[in-house]
Amino acid sequence: MIEVRFHGRAGQGAVTAARLLAEAAFLEGKCGQAFPFFGAERRGAPVVAFARIDNKPIRIRTQVYEPNHVVVLDPTLLEVINVAAGLRRGGTLVLNAKKTPEGISGIKVAVIDATGVAIETLGVPITNTAILGALAKATKLVSLNSIIKAVRNYFGDKLAEKNVAAVKAAYERTQLMKLS
Amino acid sequence: MKQILTGNEAAAIAAKLARVKVISAYPITPQTAIVEKLAEFVADGELEAEFMKVESEHSAMSACIGAAAAGARTFTATSSQGLMLMSEMLYIASGLRLPVVMANANRALSSPLNIWCDQQDSMAVRDSGWVQLYCEDNQEILDSILQAYRVAEELLLPVMVCFDGYILSHTAEPVDVPEQGEVDKFLPPYELPHPLDPERPVTMGPVGVPEYYQEIRCMLQEAVRVAEDKIAEIDRAFGRRFGRRYGLIERYRSDDAEVVLLTLGSLSGTARGLIDRYRKRGEKVGLVKLRVFRPFPFGELIDALGHAKAVAVLEKDVSLGSGGALFIDAAAAFIDVARRPLMLNFICGLGGRDVTQLDIREAIRVAGRAAETGVVRRAVRWLGLREKIVGLRPKL
Numbered sequence: 001m002i003e004v005r006f007h008g009r010a011g012q013g014a015v016t017a018a019r020l021l022a023e024a025a026f027l028e029g030k031c032g033q034a035f036p037f038f039g040a041e042r043r044g045a046p047v048v049a050f051a052r053i054d055n056k057p058i059r060i061r062t063q064v065y066e067p068n069h070v071v072v073l074d075p076t077l078l079e080v081i082n083v084a085a086g087l088r089r090g091g092t093l094v095l096n097a098k099k100t101p102e103g104i105s106g107i108k109v110a111v112i113d114a115t116g117v118a119i120e121t122l123g124v125p126i127t128n129t130a131i132l133g134a135l136a137k138a139t140k141l142v143s144l145n146s147i148i149k150a151v152r153n154y155f156g157d158k159l160a161e162k163n164v165a166a167v168k169a170a171y172e173r174t175q176l177m178k179l180s
Numbered sequence: 181m182k183q184i185l186t187g188n189e190a191a192a193i194a195a196k197l198a199r200v201k202v203i204s205a206y207p208i209t210p211q212t213a214i215v216e217k218l219a220e221f222v223a224d225g226e227l228e229a230e231f232m233k234v235e236s237e238h239s240a241m242s243a244c245i246g247a248a249a250a251g252a253r254t255f256t257a258t259s260s261q262g263l264m265l266m267s268e269m270l271y272i273a274s275g276l277r278l279p280v281v282m283a284n285a286n287r288a289l290s291s292p293l294n295i296w297c298d299q300q301d302s303m304a305v306r307d308s309g310w311v312q313l314y315c316e317d318n319q320e321i322l323d324s325i326l327q328a329y330r331v332a333e334e335l336l337l338p339v340m341v342c343f344d345g346y347i348l349s350h351t352a353e354p355v356d357v358p359e360q361g362e363v364d365k366f367l368p369p370y371e372l373p374h375p376l377d378p379e380r381p382v383t384m385g386p387v388g389v390p391e392y393y394q395e396i397r398c399m400l401q402e403a404v405r406v407a408e409d410k411i412a413e414i415d416r417a418f419g420r421r422f423g424r425r426y427g428l429i430e431r432y433r434s435d436d437a438e439v440v441l442l443t444l445g446s447l448s449g450t451a452r453g454l455i456d457r458y459r460k461r462g463e464k465v466g467l468v469k470l471r472v473f474r475p476f477p478f479g480e481l482i483d484a485l486g487h488a489k490a491v492a493v494l495e496k497d498v499s500l501g502s503g504g505a506l507f508i509d510a511a512a513a514f515i516d517v518a519r520r521p522l523m524l525n526f527i528c529g530l531g532g533r534d535v536t537q538l539d540i541r542e543a544i545r546v547a548g549r550a551a552e553t554g555v556v557r558r559a560v561r562w563l564g565l566r567e568k569i570v571g572l573r574p575k576l
Contacts, residue, residue, distance in 0.1 A: 031354060035347070057354075
């Protein structure tokens with residue numbers, strides 16, 4: 001079973017990102033489970049969401065404490081939260097950032113300016129679909145095509161195509177590195 | 181067809197598949213998405229139903245009672261404080277023998293204010309004459325709501341389908357959504373035997389004077405008690421048509437187990453994987469998942485737990501001043517049974533506290549020790565407390 005933790009701020013779509021990942025896995029014939037953990041509900045507050053992917057039905061209902069991968073939708077969260085907490089050996093940290101962050105070492109990191117991509121393709125800084133493109137590129141958990149299919153299923157026609165553009169652009173531009 | 185759905189979406193789709201005629205509800209977290217989705221179905225013309233907007237949950241249940249009395253298939257959904265506000269009307273729905281079906285996304289009660297999951301809300305109304313089903317996953321939510329209408333209409337009893345707020349209501353996972361035609365065959369249109377009708381006047385809810393009130397309550401008690409057989413029968417019929425059945429309880433690797441966990445709702449899912457690991461190591465640990473809490477399946481439970489050395493009852497509620505509601509009934513089941521297990525109660529997961537596998541392991545460890553020594557040192561315990569609180573006395 002693969003477990004992924006998403007960190008975002010309310011309004012950026014972290015919960016939807018987790019759901020779309022589960023849906024993409026489902027489209028590939030696997031089982032997917034996605035769920036949020038809400039704090040007090042208000043726009044801008046830190047939000048955590050989780051996704052699990054497995055080849056058999058997923059029964060466990062706990063939060064994820066030792067994720068295989070971590071996805072961060074908002075660069076300012078790095079100062080507030082230890083986003084890499086519990087990240088398993090060999091796992092990847094997928095970051096929305098303009099440049100490689102300092103102070104992180106010994107793990108695989110994928111960097112994408114998801115905010116830039118979102119503004120360019122959607123016109124708003126909602127980074128969830130862009131970051132999924134980066135996740136697909138960095139981890140190969142699900143294919144780019146499956147993410148695109150999941151995005152098309154979830155969003156209405158017009159919104160879907162803009163988000164597909166965000167996924168594709170992010171997939172192209174994601175930089176992979178191992179910080180030592 | 182299988183699709184990825186949240187528990188709330190599964191509940192809304194189930195109500196739509198049941199072809200409900202009247203929906204009345206008031207929004208409350210974490211249930212709101214159910215009635216939002218139903219409002220959308222009605223507005224888009226996908227569901228031919230009356231959506232009655234009301235100013236409170238008390239009014240929502242009142243509207244459901246009125247609609248059900250007129251013979252309409254009705255649905256509502258609520259959580260937490262909303263269920264509390266409804267509680268007066270819950271007793272009226274059951275007393276009038278009206279087949280209202282309700283989804284309750286379980287959430288903690290104030291105070292302190294808390295929007296997260298536990299099962300205190302539905303446990304607080306367990307004496308109201310409603311059938312109560314508890315679901316483990318989103319498929320079970322959809323299936324239970326479909327079954328609930330058959331149960332409600334064949335027995336003339338209201339049914340509450342309970343599922344853990346957020347943990348299921350907001351979790352997206354694969355759910356097999358049955359075809360409308362198949363659902364129609366399983367759940368045909370129904371007619372209330374004595375509906376409100378100006379052509380055939382009837383009186384509903386008259387005064388029950390002391391000479392008769394007790395008999396009427398006794399009849400209601402009998403109706404809820406014997407509902408067990410009907411619930412099991414409808415579950416089997418559902419299984420024949422859709423290939424899924426749940427039982428009143430489910431035994432998971434418990435038949436030869438010395439330590440058995442007894443759980444309700446989504447906790448059961450987390451426990452399963454853990455049980456498998458104990459079994460791999462050759463340890464005789466099992467799980468019994470209770471699905472039907474009202475009527476309480478005393479016979480089946482005695483059958484499933486009687487052989488065990490110790491039973492650990494894990495639940496997300498507490499009857500303050502006593503123990504967990506499930507524990508109290510489970511312990512009572514063995515009152516006149518000679519061979520009985522030691523019983524331990526673990527209160528956990530209140531107000532959204534995550535119940536981890538480590539927590540469940542602790543319960544198994546404590547129950548295992550009781551099984552070895554034959555002694556229960558403290559019957560009611562709390563799992564995962566941040567600090568020692570039990571036993572502290574306030575300075576007065």
